Amino acid sequence: MPIFSKLLPEGVRVVEARTELDDGPRFWQEERYVANAVEARQREFRTVRICARQALAEFGHGNHILVPDDHRAPVWPPNIVGSMTHTAGLRAAAVACASEFSSIGIDAEPHQALPADAVDLILLPEEQRLAARLRAYDPGIAWDKLMFSAKECVFKTWYPLAQRWLDFLECEITVGQEPGTFTARILQANSAHRGVDLSALRGQWMSESPVGHGLLATAITVR
Numbered sequence: 001m002p003i004f005s006k007l008l009p010e011g012v013r014v015v016e017a018r019t020e021l022d023d024g025p026r027f028w029q030e031e032r033y034v035a036n037a038v039e040a041r042q043r044e045f046r047t048v049r050i051c052a053r054q055a056l057a058e059f060g061h062g063n064h065i066l067v068p069d070d071h072r073a074p075v076w077p078p079n080i081v082g083s084m085t086h087t088a089g090l091r092a093a094a095v096a097c098a099s100e101f102s103s104i105g106i107d108a109e110p111h112q113a114l115p116a117d118a119v120d121l122i123l124l125p126e127e128q129r130l131a132a133r134l135r136a137y138d139p140g141i142a143w144d145k146l147m148f149s150a151k152e153c154v155f156k157t158w159y160p161l162a163q164r165w166l167d168f169l170e171c172e173i174t175v176g177q178e179p180g181t182f183t184a185r186i187l188q189a190n191s192a193h194r195g196v197d198l199s200a201l202r203g204q205w206m207s208e209s210p211v212g213h214g215l216l217a218t219a220i221t222v223r
């Protein structure tokens with residue numbers, strides 16, 4: 001079962017690949033974005049788009065050419081929202097009808113602790129304290145990395161609606177209250193966009209195995 005199927009509600013179509021795929025058409029409009037990239041980047045870019053087209057096929061858009069916008073956000077067909085992620089060993093795309101969801105974010109990361117020199121750039125002091133408390137209670141989860149993934153997930157949910165940058169320190173993640181869930185509080189003053197209140201988001205997370213192995217995954221949907 002796809003990892004993100006466990007995190008996303010009914011109505012969201014998810015397609016994942018655990019190995020690279022190369023069985024879809026190549027579109028020059030997409031290829032030009034990775035023409036100068038290293039081969040590994042080209043392969044993940046193509047694979048996740050094959051996944052996305054398979055997911056989009058359910059909504060009648062199986063031939064959609066999925067180019068990034070000026071800020072790298074994928075341009076979905078009209079009336080579709082979606083999100084993509086790629087990390088070592090997983091490529092995933094999730095899409096849904098815009099009449100049902102305003103935005104979707106998904107993110108996957110290797111289940112390893114955040115590098116020590118990145119912690120202050122990514123986590124607020126209160127998040128660092130929460131991660132330390134949770135680590136003492138359950139050392140099997142890389143809580144700091146989970147918060148990082150939740151923030152990337154927030155950004156992918158936020159950007160298509162807000163069309164604005166959001167810094168890692170402009171969002172506070174709370175995790176550990178209910179199993180498998182997190183909340184995100186956006187600290188920017190204006191967090192309502194296109195009639196959608198983005199000031200507080202709620203997400204789901206899971207780990208495949210204890211820290212040091214497998215993946216961490218996070219997902220957010222906004223109705």
Ligand SMILES: CC(C)(COP(=O)(O)OP(=O)(O)OC[C@H]1O[C@@H](n2cnc3c(N)ncnc32)[C@H](O)[C@@H]1OP(=O)(O)O)[C@@H](O)C(=O)NCCC(=O)NCCS
Nearest residue numbers: 045071072073084085086151152155156159166167168171
């Ligand atoms: C955009 C970002 C979140 C993507 O993360 P990543 O490390 O490249 O990892 P992933 O593989 O999980 O995601 C890549 C996909 O994200 C999507 N993406 C990139 N920019 C995006 C944006 N502005 N909005 C929505 N989705 C975006 C794309 O689909 C991309 O895949 P593609 O390049 O093949 O098209 C990250 O690069 C970034 O810029 N982060 C800084 C902003 C941030 O996270 N702030 C935290 C706010 S709390």
